[in-house]
Structure formats: C-alpha cells, structure tokens
Amino acid sequence: MLSSLPGLPDHLIEPLQDGLLLRRGGYRGRFAPSPTGELHLGNLSTALASWLEARCRDGLWLLRIDDLDTPRNRSGAVDSIQHDLHWLGLHWDGPVILQSQRKGIYHSWLSWLRRTNALFACRCSRRMLAGSSRYPGTCRDRQLSWGWSDGRLPSWRLRVAADDPHQSGDVVLRRADGFVAYQLATVIDELQLGISDVVRGDDLREALPAQLSVFDALGSPPPRFRHVPLIRDLAGRKLSKREASAGLAPLRQAGSDAAAVIGRLAAGLNLVERETRISANELRQHLTQKGLCAFDS
Ligand code: GLU
Numbered sequence: 001m002l003s004s005l006p007g008l009p010d011h012l013i014e015p016l017q018d019g020l021l022l023r024r025g026g027y028r029g030r031f032a033p034s035p036t037g038e039l040h041l042g043n044l045s046t047a048l049a050s051w052l053e054a055r056c057r058d059g060l061w062l063l064r065i066d067d068l069d070t071p072r073n074r075s076g077a078v079d080s081i082q083h084d085l086h087w088l089g090l091h092w093d094g095p096v097i098l099q100s101q102r103k104g105i106y107h108s109w110l111s112w113l114r115r116t117n118a119l120f121a122c123r124c125s126r127r128m129l130a131g132s133s134r135y136p137g138t139c140r141d142r143q144l145s146w147g148w149s150d151g152r153l154p155s156w157r158l159r160v161a162a163d164d165p166h167q168s169g170d171v172v173l174r175r176a177d178g179f180v181a182y183q184l185a186t187v188i189d190e191l192q193l194g195i196s197d198v199v200r201g202d203d204l205r206e207a208l209p210a211q212l213s214v215f216d217a218l219g220s221p222p223p224r225f226r227h228v229p230l231i232r233d234l235a236g237r238k239l240s241k242r243e244a245s246a247g248l249a250p251l252r253q254a255g256s257d258a259a260a261v262i263g264r265l266a267a268g269l270n271l272v273e274r275e276t277r278i279s280a281n282e283l284r285q286h287l288t289q290k291g292l293c294a295f296d297s
Contacts, residue, residue, distance in 0.1 A: 005218070005219040006116075007116065008112065008219075012112060015105075015192045016192065016218070016220055018192070019191045019192045019193060019194040020221075022193070022194025023194040023195070026057075027053075027057040027058065027059025027060070028054075028059055028062065028193070028194050029050050029060070029062070029195065029198070030062040030063070030064050030193065030195050030198065031050050031051065031061065031063055031064070031090075031092070032064040032186065032200075034066040034072065034073075035066075035078045036074055036077065037074050037077055037247075038081075038084070038247035039080070039084050039085075039248070041245075041246060041268075042230055042231055044088065044248070045230075046201040047088075048088070048090065048262065048265045048266070048280070049199050049228045049269055050198075050200065051090045051280065052271075052280075052283065053197065053293060055284045056287055056288050057197075059196070060093040060094070061093055062094060062097060062193060063081075063082070064097040064098075065096060065098050065099065065100075066099050066185070066186070067098055067100045068179055068180055068182070068185055069179060069182070070100075078096075080247075087248070087258055088258050089258055089262070089279055089281060090280055099185050102189070105188060105192070106180040107180070109218075110156065110173060110174055110180070117159075118158060118159055118217060119157060120140055120142075120144075120159060121139065121145065121155075122135075122154055122172075123152070123154045124139060134168070137169075139154075140157075140159065153177070155175055157170040157171060158170055158173050158213065158214065160213045160217075164216075166208075166213050168209035168212065169210075173214070183207065183210045183214055187214040190222070191218065191220050196224065197223055197225075198223050199226045199228060200226075200228070201227065201228060202227045202228065204227060208227075228269065231268040258279065258280075259277040259278055259279050262278055262279060262280050262283060263275050263277050271283065271286075271287065271292070272286070
C-alpha cells in the first residue's frame with residue numbers, strides 16, 4: 001500500500017512502516033488535547049471514554065499534546081493537563097508527545113507532497129469561501145506562487161480527486177499563516193505512533209472526511225475512529241457552555257474527589273445509571289464485567 005507513493009524517501013517511509021507494525025501489535029489509543037487552557041469537563045469525558053476503551057482492550061493509551069497553533073497555547077496548560085489526568089487516575093503510557101517537537105517531520109512531508117505536485121497554493125480568503133461547504137477548487141489550476149505576495153502567504157491545499165469517496169474537498173495542509181495544519185499533523189502522528197483506534201468527541205466528526213483524504217494521500221490505512229457523544233447532564237441535556245467549559249478547579253473546591261468526578265463523567269457517558277462514586281479503575285472493571293468495552297461511533 002505504501003508502494004503507491006513513488007519516490008518517497010526512506011526517512012519518511014520507514015516511520016510509517018514501523019507505525020503499521022505497532023498497530024498490528026494490538027490496541028493503541030490516544031488522547032490529543034490542545035493546550036489552550038485547562039481541560040474542561042467535555043475534554044475530560046472524552047479522555048475517560050478513550051482511556052476506558054484502551055484499558056478494557058488491554059491496550060496502550062498515549063498522550064499527545066497538539067500544541068502547533070502557538071497563538072492559542074496557554075502557558076501552564078501542558079502541566080495542568082497532565083496533572084488533571086493523573087489526579088483522575090487516567091494514566092498514559094510512555095512519554096508525552098508534543099507536536100511542537102515534531103515540526104521537522106511535518107515539514108518534510110509537506111516538501112515531498114509539494115514536490116510530487118500533490119499540493120497547490122491557494123489565495124482564497126475565508127470571506128471568498130464563505131457559503132461553500134466544500135472548497136470549490138478555485139485556485140487548483142492557477143499555479144499561484146508559494147511565497148509572499150501582497151504581504152500574504154498562500155495556504156497549501158491537497159489536490160483531492162473529484163471522485164474522492166470522502167467528499168472532503170481540497171484539504172488545507174499548511175495554513176496561510178504558515179502553520180502546519182492540524183489535519184496533516186494528526187494524520188502523520190496517528191500513523192507514526194501506530195494508533196489503531198481513535199476515540200474522541202463528536203465535535204471532531206466533521207474533521208474526519210478531510211483526515212481520511214490525507215490518509216489516502218499518504219498511502220496508508222486509517223485507524224478505526226469512534227466519536228463519543230458530548231457530555232450531557234443527568235437529565236440528558238447538553239451541558240451549557242459554561243458548565244462544559246468549567247475545569248476541575250471548581251469541583252475540587254466544592255470538595256469533590258477523583259471518584260466523585262469520574263462517577264459524574266461516567267453518568268454523562270451513560271456508563272453508569274446515575275452519579276456514583278467510582279474510581280477510573282473500578283469503572284474499567286465494571287465495564288469489562290458487563291462486556292461494554294467498545295463505544296459506538
Ligand atoms: N487537539 C484537537 C482537539 O483537542 C484534536 C484532537 C483529536 O483529533 O482527537 O480538538
């Protein structure tokens with residue numbers, strides 16, 4: 001399958017092959033928060049779902065920090081993410097992976113994709129594209145310059161075939177501000193880290209077609225994806241923005257311990273009947289006994 005990428009240099013192909021081998025070795029999940037602030041209950045619910053599935057399947061669970069979008073990073077967030085996961089008993093395997101330390105890899109892929117004419121430069125503004133749900137191909141055949149012009153850089157888009165089954169349109173792989181796009185970094189990481197299963201929040205479901213097109217462009221099979229419903233309150237209502245965006249601090253201040261918070265998150269995920277006190281490990285045992293380890297997509 002990787003053979004469909006002619007002229008791919010060894011330093012790019014080997015990590016992909018290693019990743020595929022890792023993937024065949026068993027379940028490998030991951031949690032990939034962006035360090036834009038403290039984890040809120042919505043993120044924590046996703047973290048719990050993804051951790052539970054990995055542990056129920058006797059798999060590994062990696063922690064990756066998506067910190068490429070530096071203007072949105074908040075200082076202290078990387079530490080507080082680790083602290084909160086630890087406090088809840090959601091322990092990860094291996095070292096924390098920081099995307100900011102992997103920029104060289106993403107740029108090597110961008111250069112190769114550009115060299116093989118898989119990309120094109122696009123100078124459409126957000127405003128020009130407003131109203132079209134999928135990129136209409138405006139700059140595809142315009143051979144625009146890759147560098148600065150009128151004080152602006154272009155974005156770099158992947159040429160996606162019109163009969164693409166994922167219907168993603170031409171995905172942006174390098175943004176007009178020069179940053180590597182999440183869609184590229186995440187796909188390269190899933191592959192190189194050998195991720196077999198991605199369990200994440202429903203809000204990322206709409207990112208999937210673009211990611212599937214990128215997997216295709218990299219000649220590699222995607223992992224399994226499952227999107228878990230966003231957390232709800234006990235009455236089944238979506239949490240308000242304010243409730244969902246609160247982190248652990250107010251709960252701790254109100255005297256909640258980890259078992260109380262896990263119980264609350266588990267109730268929100270419909271894994272236990274109602275809010276109860278339960279540790280992450282007890283919850284995992286409970287699900288294993290009931291045969292409820294997989295989350296529906
Ligand atoms: N870091 C991104 C986020 O937190 C994406 C995570 C993912 O693909 O799971 O929204």
